[in-house]
Amino acid sequence: MLSKSLIEDVLTAALSTGGDFSEIFVEDRFTNNITLQSGKIETSLSGRDFGIGIRVFKGLQSVYAYTTDHSKDGLLKAAKNAAQAISGNNLIQLPPLVHExxxxxxxxxxxxxxxxxxxKAAIMKQAYETAKNYHSSIxxxxxxxxxxxxxxxxxxxEGNWIEDKRVRSRLAIQAIAVxxxxxxxxxxxxxxxxxxxFFExxxxxxxxxxxxxxxxxxxxxxxxxxxxxxxxIDNEFGGVIFHEACGHGLEATAVAKNNSVFAGHLGEKVAPEIVTYIDDGTLPNEWGSINIDDEGEKARKNVLIENGILKGYLIDKFNARRMGMESTGSGRRESFRFAPTSRMTNTYIAPGKxxxxxxxANTEYGIYAKYMGGGQVSPATGDYNFAVMxxxxVKNGKLGKPLKGATLIGNGPKTLQLVDMVGNNLGHGAGMCGSLSGSIPVNVGQPMIRVSEITVGGTKGE
Incomplete structure (x- = not known):
């Protein structure tokens, strides 16, 4: 996409005013998005997006610029514009780039x-026919x-130069019954x-x-x-509550600024011993998996909470400076238009026994949330509000009648502490996560769990 010599020139230009770190992110993305409704293809959109992001650090100062002009003049101009916001006396000599x-x-x-x-249309029509013919009320x-x-x-x-190809596929099926x-x-x-x-x-x-x-x-x-x-709360997408209400609180984006309830509590007990919480970008072919993050760091398995003890955070390069810690391979971004920051990949509660x-059978009375819907959360406090799809x-240890209009209301860290049973049926659900660096693919996951108490919003009385 860009030559090695041009990349070296851009990195050097970005350091020309005294920055202590520069980075270039080159992206060439091809997308397809097809919608089928009423048995017919409604829209079919294909696109290509190409651009370059340039970032400069000076201590705890970070500047980001991006451009779609990949000419040498255009790139050097973008790099120098970013550098203008940085001032310093020490000029760094760029080491030779080593391809990894x-x-x-x-x-x-x-x-x-x-x-x-x-x-692709044939795959979609198969899904359509299966769902449409399920019941006459569809x-x-x-x-x-x-x-x-x-x-x-x-x-x-730092002399690092790495290339990667990411390929993702997803099918979304929505059915309406009347x-x-x-x-x-x-x-x-x-x-x-x-x-x-994947589709086949x-x-x-x-x-x-x-x-x-x-x-x-x-x-x-x-x-x-x-x-x-x-x-x-059942497995797979049931994990969205802890993704939103706990996972975001474990990202350095919040922790480094002390905007998280988990900040400053490494080594402390934050959950029962039966809870282990993991972010693992190495799971083969999972929706949220990566080979490397968007800063060139290799994907890894990060154990965040182990047997109830807070063990670590998800850290990107810049926030690693703020925290005096190492990157955990968690720097991600939607595209070249965003500077990377700490984000999740495949985050899940590990299976229990x-x-x-x-x-x-061990629940005398309660609510069973089989599939979760959307929700809202405050990362600073962990307070959440989620709809149940x-x-x-649950009555006398048995599943009873279906319920509609259920909403789970609570606080993520407190809910985490109230988990009293963890199942053995770990499952993952695919979703998109929005944050400071845009919308990215992530998995949320867990086995079936039981929380001893959650405030359930619904209709009082029946």
Whole structure:
């Protein structure tokens, strides 16, 4: 994409006013986004995005600039503009750039760019037909297929130069069930750090049928009672609560500025011994997985909480300076338009010893949240509010009637401390996470867990 000599010139220009670190991020991204509705392709968008980000550090000062002009003059101008915000007397001599090869732990068999859209449309129609034919009450099905190939070069004034290819694929299925004046929605959105083979190997019957089943089931749901109850949260996307309410609080973006309830508590007990919380970007072909982060650091498994003890944070290069710690390979960004900062990859609660059946059987009364919906959280406090897409009453150790309108309200760190049972059925769910450096693919995950008490917003009385 850019020659080695040009990259060296840009890095040198960025240091010309006394910066102590410079970095260049070159991105060439190809995307496809297809939508099918009412059995027909509604939109089909393909695009290419190319640009370069340039960053300069001086102590605890950071400056970022980006450009789509990849000419030598354009790049040197962008680098010098970034450098103008930095002043210092010590000029660094750029060491020779040493190319480092990337070990790909997420094999791709079929690049999406090499697959004609007719094959992609066939996959989508299969999902549509499966969901639409699930039940007569299904009135509408919407299917989105997304794939992308992102090629990057990352080089810096420490002499590092590395290239990477990232390929991701995702299918999103939304089903709407209608009865009289009532309408309910179901959704499932599996994804992977994989090529077109992901779609061909996907258990379409499972995912499409589940999206439809959720919508149909909720037609018969009773209003959820409000109050404080034990809550069982199922695996996979159930992990979104701890991603939002705890995971963001463990990112250096918040910790370095003391804007997190976890700041300054390394080595302390923050959860029961049965809770181990991990961020692992090395899981093969998972949606949130990476080979390297967007600062060129190799992906790794970061144990954040181990047997209830706070062990570490997710740290990027700049916040590592603030904290006096090392990067954990957690610097991520949406694109060249964003400076990287500390972000999650695949974050999950490790499996415990209880079976799902045991967890339900040991709950006299409570709420079972099978599938979570969207929510809001304050990273500084960990206070959250999440909708439940599919919920059930638990009574005398057995699942009861479906419930609608359930909302879980609480505080992430406090909820973490109230986890009293952890299942053995770890599962991951794909999603997109928004933060300071844009929207990025992440997995959230956990086995089934039970929280001894959560405030449940619903309809008082029945």
């Amino acid at each position: 090869s990337v070990e790909t732990v997420h094999p791709v068999q079929v690049l999406p760019l090499e697959v004609e859209k007719a094959r 009135s509408q099905v919407k299917v989105r297929l997304m794939d992308e190939e992102q090629n990057v070069i990352i080089a810096n004034s 009865r009289h004046n009532q309408m309910e929605t179901g959704f499932y959105g599996p994804g992977a750090h994989q090529g077109f083979e 190997n996907l258990d379409m019957n499972h995912y499409a049928s589940e999206a439809a089943r959720i919508a149909v089931t909720m037609l018969d749901a009773s209003p959820c009672p409000g109050g404080k109850f034990p809550v069982i 209880s079976t799902p059946e045991e967890i339900i 599919e919920a059930y009453e």
